[in-house]
Amino acid sequence: MKPAPFKxxxxxxxxxxxxxxxxxxxxxxxxAGGQSLIPxxxxxxxxxxxxxxxxxxxxxxxxHKNGALTIGAMTTQSxxxxxxLVAQHVPLLxxxxxxxxxxxxxxxxxxxxxxAHADPAAELPVVCLALRARMLAQSQxxxxxxxxxxxxxxxxxxxxxxxxxxxxVEFPLVEERTGYAFLEVARRHGDYAMVGLAAxxxxxxxxxxxxxxxxxxxxxxxxxxxxxxxxSLLGQKPSAKAFEDAGKIASQEDMQxxxxxxxxxxxxxxxxxxxxxxxxxxALDRITQKATHL
Amino acid sequence: xxxxxxxxxxINGTPYAHEVEPRxxxxxxxxxxxxxxxTHIGCEHGVCGACTILLDGQAVRSCIMLAVQADxxxxxxxxxxxxxxxxxxxxxxxxxxxxxxxCGFCTPGIxxxxxxYLEENPNPTETEVRDAIxxxxxxxxxxxxxxxxxxxxxxxxxxKA
Numbered sequence: 064m065k066p067a068p069f070k071x072x073x074x075x076x077x078x079x080x081x082x083x084x085x086x087x088x089x090x091x092x093x094x095a096g097g098q099s100l101i102p103x104x105x106x107x108x109x110x111x112x113x114x115x116x117x118x119x120x121x122x123x124x125x126x127h128k129n130g131a132l133t134i135g136a137m138t139t140q141s142x143x144x145x146x147x148l149v150a151q152h153v154p155l156l157x158x159x160x161x162x163x164x165x166x167x168x169x170x171x172x173x174x175x176x177x178x179a180h181a182d183p184a185a186e187l188p189v190v191c192l193a194l195r196a197r198m199l200a201q202s203q204x205x206x207x208x209x210x211x212x213x214x215x216x217x218x219x220x221x222x223x224x225x226x227x228x229x230x231x232v233e234f235p236l237v238e239e240r241t242g243y244a245f246l247e248v249a250r251r252h253g254d255y256a257m258v259g260l261a262a263x264x265x266x267x268x269x270x271x272x273x274x275x276x277x278x279x280x281x282x283x284x285x286x287x288x289x290x291x292x293x294x295s296l297l298g299q300k301p302s303a304k305a306f307e308d309a310g311k312i313a314s315q316e317d318m319q320x321x322x323x324x325x326x327x328x329x330x331x332x333x334x335x336x337x338x339x340x341x342x343x344x345x346a347l348d349r350i351t352q353k354a355t356h357l
Numbered sequence: 358x359x360x361x362x363x364x365x366x367x368i369n370g371t372p373y374a375h376e377v378e379p380r381x382x383x384x385x386x387x388x389x390x391x392x393x394x395x396t397h398i399g400c401e402h403g404v405c406g407a408c409t410i411l412l413d414g415q416a417v418r419s420c421i422m423l424a425v426q427a428d429x430x431x432x433x434x435x436x437x438x439x440x441x442x443x444x445x446x447x448x449x450x451x452x453x454x455x456x457x458x459x460c461g462f463c464t465p466g467i468x469x470x471x472x473x474y475l476e477e478n479p480n481p482t483e484t485e486v487r488d489a490i491x492x493x494x495x496x497x498x499x500x501x502x503x504x505x506x507x508x509x510x511x512x513x514x515x516x517k518a
Contacts, residue, residue, distance in 0.1 A: 065401060071362065071379030071425060101421040102402035105382070114379070118426060141415075165492025167406065167470065170415045171422065253491050 066104035073116040077123065077201070080228060083115045085203040088225035091115050095137060095176025098168045123175070123230060128152060133199075133233045136175020141166065143174055152236040155194060155243035155261055159186045162245065165253045178214075179229045181221050184255045184281040188215055190245065191232065192286040193261035193278040199231040200224070208233070218284040240273075241265040242346030246338045247280065250325055256281055257326035258334040262342035264301070266350055272296045272305075277313055277339060282320035282331055289317035292339065301347050303340075310339035364428040368393065369437030377424045384408040386424035387434060395435040395465050399494070406493035409466040410434050416470050435465035438472070447513040448472060448506075457506025459497035467493045467503060475511055483508065 072091075074080040083091055092111035094100060095118075103109035117123060123137035132152050134143060143149050144160040163169055163177070163186050177187040178198065190196075191211045198209045200223055209222060216222050223229060237243065247259025258281055265274040275296040277289040292313035299305045314335040322328040361376040368391060375390055387396050387410070396419060399407035403421040410419045411433035438446035445453065448468055458464045467490055474489045475481070481489065486507045487500070495503060 065382060066380040068378070068380055070360065071423075073425070073428075097421060097423070097426075098403060098418075101382075101423070104380075105401050105421070116423075116426060165406070166474070166489070167409055167416045167418050167492050168403065170412075170417050251491060252488060 065107075066101070067107055067110040069111055070113045071116065072113065073119050075119045077120055077228075077230065078203075080115055080117060080120060081201060081203040081226075083113075084226045084228055087113050087115075093117055093179070093228055095179070096139065096168075096172035098164070098172040098176070099180050099182065100176075117228070128236070131233045131235050133231050134174050136173060136179075136199075136228070136230050136232065138174050140169035140172045140174060140177070144169060153194070153234045154237055155245055155263065156187075156190050156234060158243070159190045159245040159261065162186050162247055162249075162252075162256070162259070168253075174232055175229045178232055179221060179223065181215050181217075181219050181285060183218060183283060183285050183287075186245070186247070186256075186259065186280060188286040189259065189261045189278045189280045191215075191234075192288060193243075193263050193276045194234050195276075196235070197233045198223075198229055199233065200227040201230045202226045202228075206230075215285040220285075238265065240267070240350055242349035244342040244345035244349070246342050246345070248334050248338065255323075257323065258282060258320075258331050258338060260335070260338050260342055262339070262346050264296075264343060264346040264350065266301070270300060272299050272301060275309070275343075277309070277317075277342075279313070279318065279335060281323065282318045282335065287318055289313035289339075291317050296343075301343070303344075306340045306343040309343060310336035313339050362425045362428070364425055366427045366429070367431045369433055375424075379423060379425050381424045382420055383410075383422040383424045383427050384419035386427070387419060387432070390424075393434050393436050397462055397465055399462070399466075404494070405463070405466070406470065406490075407463050407466040409469040409493065411469060411473065414473060416473050433469070433472075435468055438468060446472075447517060448475070448510040451510035451513055452503075452506040455506035455509045456502045457499075458503075459495075459499045463493055463495045463497075467495070467507075471507055471510060475507075475514055479511060479515055481508070481511060 091113040094116040123135040125135040150157040247256035249256040260279045263276040267273040275293040279287045292309040314332040320331040397407040399405035408420040
């Protein structure tokens, strides 16, 4: 037996799961796809006293569109990856999903599990922040929507309360004149990336940059947003020079990476600068392609 | 011993019922309780892919899933591939013919990864095969023959279809 002993509950309804969270609070760890939690338990890095397995709660597995795209927390990553609504309306998410580990992991790993785990090296928190997704937090007594900017609060930390569960993530639909790109560099596809980013670029009617968001993975204690680089693009006409400058600002001023096993801080900054330019060019190309379709 | 749970699973078409501790991993259940040792355990934290099995037809890593979570589900292990003791599954035949295994430790996981993959992608390119098995490590580093075997398996399955 690798994991330390724990008490196991597999509620069939959300109400039962929330009742367990109300009763046990922090002691009761939610088990979603388990693709991060169970390895941590095998190492005994994590030794939860109680596991509340959410896999039997069918109502948490769904994807629906209603002004925004809402994905139930227990929807697996492979289901979302193959979903046409996701591909059409939240293309940045669609593009990022195949970068999450390997197919075997995505068959179990869930959207909500990865978001709530808030691993700084993970793809989904970065996508959520870049898109300004909202998280639905439910407890036995109440429910509230948490903006992505308020949700991630540091290394493996979120602002979910001890009695709350993340039950859905709501993504805004892609807008007109908006391009996106998700890029990462890993030594081997599926490994933790050395650096990655999600970029969203919106132009106004005159072709000037109306909004830019650049959010990076694995260079901070959570999804890291390059606000100064994004601000440098506002009101500008998109150009190779503007994108290069944004890459410089992002890598030199917005981040102070600490490096990891496979990349020094300097290399992470170099990759960030290069990826920023590539992502912005790709995002711009996608706006223009769309414009020719219209 | 902590509290136990009753589980019922079907493995390779055979139903099983056991009492298990919740912390028992599915891979250990399959090997030690059911006695099907074809599923191999390598890293025990979801990196090497040796323990890959099918859960309701989908490839998953059995070392990072609990046995209790398999309650009510259908599993397929490498023992369930061949129709009988005298024959091999076309993917197994291809691995035999193309020398797709050296020490063989990673083979069950790679076979179980390829079964659903080749069903969904009957005619993959070499690059696609390499991507498909990227979650399976071969410490003999015999990937070239594994890729050859996977491509041969795709041909064999196509000609049977």
